[in-house]
Amino acid sequence: MRRIFLALGLAAPEEEVRAQPLAGGVSSGIYRVDLRSGSYCVKQALPKLKVAKDWKVPVERVFAEIGYLRTVGAMVPGHVPQVLGEDAASKSFVMAFLGPEYRNWKAELLAGRIDVETARATGAILGRIHAATADDARLAAQFANDADFHALRLEPYLVETAREHPELAGRLLQVVERTAITRRVLVHGDVSPKNILLGPKGPVLLDAECAWFGDPAFDLAFCLNHFLLKAAHLPACTGALMDSFAGFLQAYWPQVRWEPVAALEQRVATLLPGLTLARVDGKSPVEYLAEPQRQAVRRAAIALLQQEPASLASIAGSWAREFA
Template sequence: MTVPKPAPGSEAIPEFPEAMRQFMERLGFGTRPDRAYPLTGGVSSDIWFVEAKGRRLCIKRALPALRVAADWRAPVERNHFEYAWFQRVARILPDAVPPLVGHDEQAQMFAMAYLEPEQNPLWKRQLLEGKIDPAFAGHVGEALGAIHAATAHDRQTADEFATDANFHAIRLEPYLEATARVHTDLAAAIGRLVATTAATRLALVHGDISPKNILIGPKGPVFLDAECAWYGDPAFDLAFCLNHLLLKCLPVPQGAARLALSFERMVAAYRARIAWEDPAGFERRCAALLPGLLLARVDGKSPVEYIIEDKDRDYVRRIARPLIAAPVATLAEVGHRWLAGFR
């Protein structure tokens, strides 16, 4: 989900869904909001801005079929686990999640506070505009590491987020397995990435740690869109975010040096938090997974929208493919090979 704003064509705003109207009433906000309109930026959910009784809220309802070109379906029950991820993380880092308002289990929707974009700019937008702050990347790494450290080897959290089928449907299949069907010569290597990730259950994973889902809040990063919440491999979260820092070098080549420093700061801040396993073993998994995710964002079911030139897609393939075939042991080496083309 991006920073909330009205969908284009406000003269044709659809009617506020009846199910959301009833949800608002149950929450005590009445049936007639002062304002309500759908928000842009999401492919997996209906997201509405609602203003009622002096409060500004976002209501989010999961969709069974995602709004992408490929056929991509996912269980709507992920809405429950997203809300539960916010609840769990609020006990660890209260300022790292939006304030929650309420959840409707049957309708698979929840309400949270609307965070004003002026005070909570979207990290993705800042990066694409060339406003690159490596210190903030370090704060993201530190917060992510704190979440993983607080939930590592926690049996209750593991039982609550035993969402293997959801995670496969939303992440492993559309990203890695779909990419393996395009790059058939790498299918075995990508299959090993899938198997390792699926079998590793160590901590509470967000599953979509991307700049498009991180606000630069007054007190640090604020994480959104936890639909992929899963008790599994924390290396997936770090690799997923580092992936986006590298990819941003393509639309923002003049920012490559600061993106490289952001990459380093995030890795260092996160690594300092690893206490649940051997840091070197964690880094090997993360370094193996990262090039698979790079390739997935040009040849999987969810290609990034800002890589539009064939030469840029070819650059991703040229760097990622050899690293998938012969994984390296460190994230620094993955970053070095990627960034060599921008120096």
């Protein structure tokens, strides 16, 4: 680690470089380094994720994240961390450290502090990224990370859930196949509140190691899923969470110019219940749901999968009736 800071000119030759591990994340080692030149964040990809089920992924995914942050940083400045340098040998990179003025969106939601404007801002930023990268052949070649995306997202979420629910395997695997072959925009792949910091200039997207040129429906469904899951955990906040669900989409839809909104919405609506079920029965279950809540989410998600909802409004309405 000392080598990269010396190479970047961030540490003096005689200066000691100490790394302090930071909490959070299941896929990487994340460290804070304080030097005379400032404070920095180092991220190093792990070959095996810190979850109960066996989940091994290629460490080369770190280069997809570096590429995403640099690409998107030029499109929405200030809404992703600044990459300062990388070290190919250790599969790690250095970012600017974001201090205590940045709040974690997941922590805010779990505390019951639901801000619809945050959801709108996130939807708008994601829409800008998708619109700016749509059908870009250069980016499609750079982020042709199909195998990594399958290993990081499609297999542990949807394929694993199909194993747990063989009666639903046909529907789930059909969604997997459709998602895998739809290549339209630069996808973040992990648009989750835990990976979004709320700072002075609005949301900042973190953890882009799943970056892939693919289906924008995945980013949308992945984020919307968390409003549903938080409603199951905090039923008193269901109204505000469903308002956030709607606000996120209202800010996102006007950016869509690469395909009809109705076509994209239909893919999101059929993907979303599968991802919801995956967060109780896949390889990465959410940790905050008690067993009765997990059972309720499972029942509601299965019902939606069987109905094959045509619109996201119908999913939000059904969820509100179930959990409010």
